[in-house]
Amino acid sequence: xxxxxxxxxxxxxxxxxxxxxxxxxxxxxxxxxxxxxxxxxxxxxxxxxxxxxxxxxxxxxxxxxxxxxxxxxxxxxxxxxxxxxxxxxxxxxxxxxxxxxxxxxxxxxxxxxxxxxxxxxxxxxxxxxxxxxxxxxxxxxxxxxxxxxxxxxxxxxxxxxxxxxxxxxxxxxxxxxxxxxxxxxxxxxxxxxxxxxxxxxxxxxxxxxxxxxxxxxxxxxxxxxxxxxxxxxxxxxxxxxxxxxxxxxxxxxxxxxxxxxxxxxxxxxxxxxxxxxxxxxxxxxxxxxxxxxxxxxxxxxxxxxxxxxxxxxxxxxxx
Numbered sequence: 565x566x567x568x569x570x571x572x573x574x575x576x577x578x579x580x581x582x583x584x585x586x587x588x589x590x591x592x593x594x595x596x597x598x599x600x601x602x603x604x605x606x607x608x609x610x611x612x613x614x615x616x617x618x619x620x621x622x623x624x625x626x627x628x629x630x631x632x633x634x635x636x637x638x639x640x641x642x643x644x645x646x647x648x649x650x651x652x653x654x655x656x657x658x659x660x661x662x663x664x665x666x667x668x669x670x671x672x673x674x675x676x677x678x679x680x681x682x683x684x685x686x687x688x689x690x691x692x693x694x695x696x697x698x699x700x701x702x703x704x705x706x707x708x709x710x711x712x713x714x715x716x717x718x719x720x721x722x723x724x725x726x727x728x729x730x731x732x733x734x735x736x737x738x739x740x741x742x743x744x745x746x747x748x749x750x751x752x753x754x755x756x757x758x759x760x761x762x763x764x765x766x767x768x769x770x771x772x773x774x775x776x777x778x779x780x781x782x783x784x785x786x787x788x789x790x791x792x793x794x795x796x797x798x799x800x801x802x803x804x805x806x807x808x809x810x811x812x813x814x815x816x817x818x819x820x821x822x823x824x825x826x827x828x829x830x831x832x833x834x835x836x837x838x839x840x841x842x843x844x845x846x847x848x849x850x851x852x853x854x855x856x857x858x859x860x861x862x863x864x865x866x867x868x869x870x871x872x873x874x875x876x877x878x879x880x881x882x883x
Contacts, residue, residue: 569867576863583859585630588852592626596846598646620646633852643849647842652853656835660820662733663827663834666750667819670757675812678762682769683801686777697766704763713756713829720752727752733833753830757823761815768811772804779803806876813869817861 598620617623621632636643642652681701685694721729728749737743776782777800785795824836831837835854842850 569871572867572870576867580856580859580863581634584634584852584856587855588630588633588848589626591846591848591851592629594846598622598846598848633849637856642853645842645847645850647845647847647850652849655838655850656853656857659833659835659838662731662832663823663836664819666731666753666826666832666834667757667823669750670754671761671815671819673754674758674761674765677758678765679769679805679808681762682766683773683796685766685770686773687796689774694770698770701763701766701770704759704761705767706763707760708825709756709760709823710825710829712759713752713826716752716755717829729830731830731832753823753826753832756826756829765808765811768808769804772807773800776800776804802876806873809872809876810869813865813872814862816865817858820857820861 621629624632633643644650645652645655648655681697685697688694716727717729720727726748729752731749731753732745735742735746735749737746782795782800785799786792790798820835823834824840826832827834827836828840838850839854841847842854
């Protein structure tokens, strides 16, 4: 196992380098100027703008800028934001807590709901519970998040006035009142994200369970006298979670990189909103940092999924 993990980590290095090179090249070829705001300001002389471009290295060819960025990254320096004039890591650190508490809770809630719902649906196929769960699952992953978010805003914010539709990122929880306000403003974005993710995961869990229930090892376990609970939890569910683990693991990086559409709807100052703003401002250091972090998390998530495969199914061996 140790050699397998080491080999995968070594292979991931050129993969991440290739991803960063492609992303930087695309950003360099894309239209847009990070100093466009200075060009629109007549009070900034042309000489000043040129000196700023020279200081930021924007006049260098894109491949020279890429190697400068890569060498700085290897030293632990993620650079400065062109738009905010602050270190990129500080900027991400300010936004990350908002993204984690909303997306993290939504993802955890969707996993806790999807697995038992999918298992019960598979154990009682085409029953009333299965039909209701399947209907809600199809609705969940078929409706786009922006539509669901707008519907919730119209119902609970505009008409009923129960919940705020603008997320207050400056709210500090230091009392019971502020805690209630924090919960109220998190209800709708968490519901939007959890509805979509729960619908997707539920269908995967149900389909995987239905594939394993008629298997020979299940009949063998029942013939040995094991009760139905032990057969389902210790045998069927354990094997059924193998394909689901991949889906869950690949969804974990999205927790750290933000839900772009949902954060835009509810005005959450998270990583997704930061990424959109950085793309609009051609803020290359911030875009590279967020996309590279996402690539690293995807590689780590795939590695963890492979390790969990071996824990769920002892027949899987790594050579």
